[in-house]
């Protein structure tokens with residue numbers, strides 16, 4: 472049996488009959504960039520997220536960049552974020568020559584530890600950037616409380632969490648001042664290339680983000696601000712519009728697969744209690760708060776002992792898995808100049824050695840998941 476980490480071809484088979492006529496329509500119309508189809512997608516995503524404004528952009532990384540540029544982040548400024556995330560979170564800040572300030576992670580959710588944010592705030596702090604890693608919300612109540620106390624805007628990196636709800640039912644990416652999403656193909660809602668989205672409930676921010684997406688231009692050829700080319704192609708918007716109708720069922724499929732993992736692993740733990748110390752399953756902490764989309768499992772990420780050997784063993788058995796992420800920001804060569812102290816990040820330093828993401832995409836079968844668990848148990852036996 473083969474179990475790939477992700478199988479986008481099987482997803483495409485479900486939607487091919489709807490997507491291909493749309494691709495042809497765009498090809499024949501030669502409406503290439505922005506335009507009616509992008510606007511329609513923005514409206515549908517605003518409705519889905521229950522947010523006032525959405526602005527479609529060229530990627531998740533550009534969503535973060537345009538959000539920071541809209542808030543006038545300059546080289547004198549500091550932005551607080553978790554040290555354990557995908558590079559774009561920190562890269563977007565560093566690209567504006569501002570200083571990314573790193574915070575250690577929560578060992579259960581892998582998200583930023585809210586208890587350690589306040590001590591990192593200085594008079595230079597211009598934004599807090601929590602990340603909803605792997606599709607589970609960060610501790611937004613605690614984060615928003617600190618942000619309000621110091622009057623600091625919050626930019627949510629919700630790149631992996633389009634559709635994730637927080638315990639009050641609000642969608643992540645609509646709780647802070649600006650939310651940023653990615654349509655990278657491996658995200659739960661993936662385009663046929665790069666794409667992203669910015670969401671906000673603030674009318675003035677939304678207006679500025681729209682200008683910033685197109686070189687800060689308003690009206691045509693008049694520039695009050697310096698923006699960039701952060702525009703989305705029409706061809707991506709029609710693919711996303713079709714997929715959006717399936718998104719809830721795909722989230723549901725991922726949650727069902729996560730449940731299979733819990734069942735099969737828990738059965739194995741009963742047989743062999745020692746395994747419980749070697750394999751730690753991810754925890755959906757908002758599961759019992761009445762929120763439907765408590766975790767959308769963009770990744771199903773376990774913590775494991777002898778992780779690298781386990782990864783090799785699974786690869787040999789044709790089971791796809793990967794390490795998100797092997798290096799925290801404070802250890803990246805490009806951030807050496809920040810002179811962070813490694814001892815300040817004990818949790819993230821363990822995570823990078825232990826995390827392993829297993830296949831959880833919606834088209835997986837119960838047999839495939841059972842096979843993955845069997846092989847992991849075999850490795851430790």
Ligand SMILES: *Cc1c(COP(=O)(O)O)cnc(C)c1O
Nearest residue numbers: 530531532557559630631653655
């Ligand atoms: C994917 C991702 C991004 C960047 O999105 P792109 O669309 O690939 O530019 C940013 N932050 C996080 C946490 C991500 O997972």
